[in-house]
Amino acid sequence: MDDKNIIDIWKHSVDNLILNIDHATLISELKAKVNKLDRSIRIRNILEIAAALVLIPIFSYWAFQEPSLVFKAGCAITVLWGLYVIYRLISTRNNKPANLEDLPLKMQLVKQKEYLLKEVKLLDQVLYWYIIPFYIGQILLIGGLFFENDFSIPDSFPREGMVDQIIYFVLRFLPYYFFTMFIAFVTAFSYFVVKLNKDAAKNDLLPAIYEIEKIEEQL
Amino acid sequence: MGDQDFIDIIEENKQKIFRICKLYAMDPFEPEDLFQEIIYQVWKSLPGFQGQSAVSTWIYKIALNVSYRSNLKNKNLNKNMVKLDTIEVQEIKTVDERKDQAQYNALQECIRQLNKADQSILVLYLEELPYQEIAVIIGISENYVAVKMKRIREILFKCITPKLF
Numbered sequence: 351m352d353d354k355n356i357i358d359i360w361k362h363s364v365d366n367l368i369l370n371i372d373h374a375t376l377i378s379e380l381k382a383k384v385n386k387l388d389r390s391i392r393i394r395n396i397l398e399i400a401a402a403l404v405l406i407p408i409f410s411y412w413a414f415q416e417p418s419l420v421f422k423a424g425c426a427i428t429v430l431w432g433l434y435v436i437y438r439l440i441s442t443r444n445n446k447p448a449n450l451e452d453l454p455l456k457m458q459l460v461k462q463k464e465y466l467l468k469e470v471k472l473l474d475q476v477l478y479w480y481i482i483p484f485y486i487g488q489i490l491l492i493g494g495l496f497f498e499n500d501f502s503i504p505d506s507f508p509r510e511g512m513v514d515q516i517i518y519f520v521l522r523f524l525p526y527y528f529f530t531m532f533i534a535f536v537t538a539f540s541y542f543v544v545k546l547n548k549d550a551a552k553n554d555l556l557p558a559i560y561e562i563e564k565i566e567e568q569l
Numbered sequence: 570m571g572d573q574d575f576i577d578i579i580e581e582n583k584q585k586i587f588r589i590c591k592l593y594a595m596d597p598f599e600p601e602d603l604f605q606e607i608i609y610q611v612w613k614s615l616p617g618f619q620g621q622s623a624v625s626t627w628i629y630k631i632a633l634n635v636s637y638r639s640n641l642k643n644k645n646l647n648k649n650m651v652k653l654d655t656i657e658v659q660e661i662k663t664v665d666e667r668k669d670q671a672q673y674n675a676l677q678e679c680i681r682q683l684n685k686a687d688q689s690i691l692v693l694y695l696e697e698l699p700y701q702e703i704a705v706i707i708g709i710s711e712n713y714v715a716v717k718m719k720r721i722r723e724i725l726f727k728c729i730t731p732k733l734f
Contacts, residue, residue: 351730353722356676360695363591363673369583369604372655376579377572379655380612451610451631452617454708455689458634462641558641565637568686569709 398436405432421494427487438479442472456569463562466555473551481540488536492529501525570615579608582628585696587658589629592680592692593636598650605653607635622705629696629706633689640685672733679728687721694718 406429413425445468447461503521508514586607590600610631618627639650680688686707693703700718704711 351726351733355733356725356729357695357697359669359672359676360588362669363676364584364587366661366669367587368659368661369587370657370659371579371583371608372657373576376576376608376653376655379653380609383609383651383653384613451634452614452627453634454630454706455633455637456708459637462638561641565685568684569707 395440398439402432402436405429416494418494418498420490420498424487424490424492424494427483427490431483431487434483435480438472442468456566459562459566459569463559463566466559466562470551470555470559473547473555476547477544481544485536485540489533492532496525496529570618575612575615578624578628579611582625585625586628586632588696589632589636589692592677592688593640595640598639601656601658602650602652603636603639604658605656606639606650607632608653608656609651610635623702625698626702626705629693629698633692633706637685637689675729675732679725679732682728683721683724687717687724690714690717691721691725694721 409425409429413422416422416425445465447465450458450461453461501524503518507518507521509518583604587600587604590603590607594600594603611628614627614631618624680691683691689707690703693706698706700711700714703714707714
């Protein structure tokens with residue numbers, strides 16, 4: 351047993367396979383795949399920017415209509431938050447290494463790791479750049495609506511019978527109920543966003559980074 | 570480089586690419602999937618190929634890099650793996666099929682016992698590349714390749730000899 355035997359085994363490992371490549375259509379298929387991928391990336395970018403741009407007129411109009419200063423501040427924070435989120439996502443995506451496949455293996459691993467570390471940072475800090483500004487914006491929005499509007503029930507409302515009393519009671523506390531429900535919903539949403547992002551970093555990105563570091567040590 | 574150059578490159582190198590795919594393909598990817606992705610990446614990288622290294626060096630770099638990426642099991646890095654309908658892999662029956670397969674399985678098992686870095690150095694050695702070219706593809710020094718190969722050969726022979734005799 352020498353090197354030649356081993357090399358023979360290796361080299362003949364695909365002798366029983368025929369790799370059929372339809373030359374006539376391969377090039378057009380490759381071009382179509384590249385175009386499709388480019389188009390889907392362009393569409394996604396346009397949709398994301400459009401979503402952010404839609405936020406501006408809606409919340410600006412809303413802020414203009416509502417006299418509450420707290421509500422106006424909530425609108426402003428929500429608009430700024432939306433724009434910043436889009437900027438952050440796009441700039442992170444632009445950091446994704448492209449066409450690094452023909453670099454030496456060691457260098458390619460370094461670049462992949464750099465990209466994955468940036469993604470981990472993005473997901474790990476989601477509380478600070480995504481949730482906190484969002485949460486503050488929503489609290490100010492609902493707080494402005496709730497505390498600076500009069501939801502009291504007119505004195506003329508009948509309260510004599512049992513049914514009237516129940517209706518009065520429900521209407522009296524309905525705004526509090528909505529306020530509490532909204533805060534609970536926003537809190538639950540925030541918690542799940544943080545958890546999902548932390549889990550994605552832990553389960554998807556960190557194992558890949560450890561794997562790269564292991565190979566880097568071996569080299 | 571034009572379309573015909575690309576076809577020529579693929580035709581000339583498809584066997585060596587597939588050998589690498591066979592070794593590195595891991596669930597959920599089949600060797601065919603890896604092969605198609607490598608062909609796609611070769612196509613995408615072609616405009617940037619300056620001819621500063623040999624075509625085979627360039628192809629091996631792409632094949633190894635794509636294979637490593639697929640092994641990382643990261644959804645984000647592998648979400649755009651392409652499928653090419655124009656590529657088809659057919660298996661044919663050979664006379665010594667069983668014996669060949671058993672020998673290859675033994676070799677594959679021994680290669681997979683090595684760490685990832687040593688695997689890639691060994692694969693390039695089995696492709697009969699000189700140490701200098703292996704060094705360029707991996708991004709380490711030629712001397713280091715020689716030192717590593719000495720140790721890798723020892724481990725490989727210790728593993729494979731009892732399996733083949």
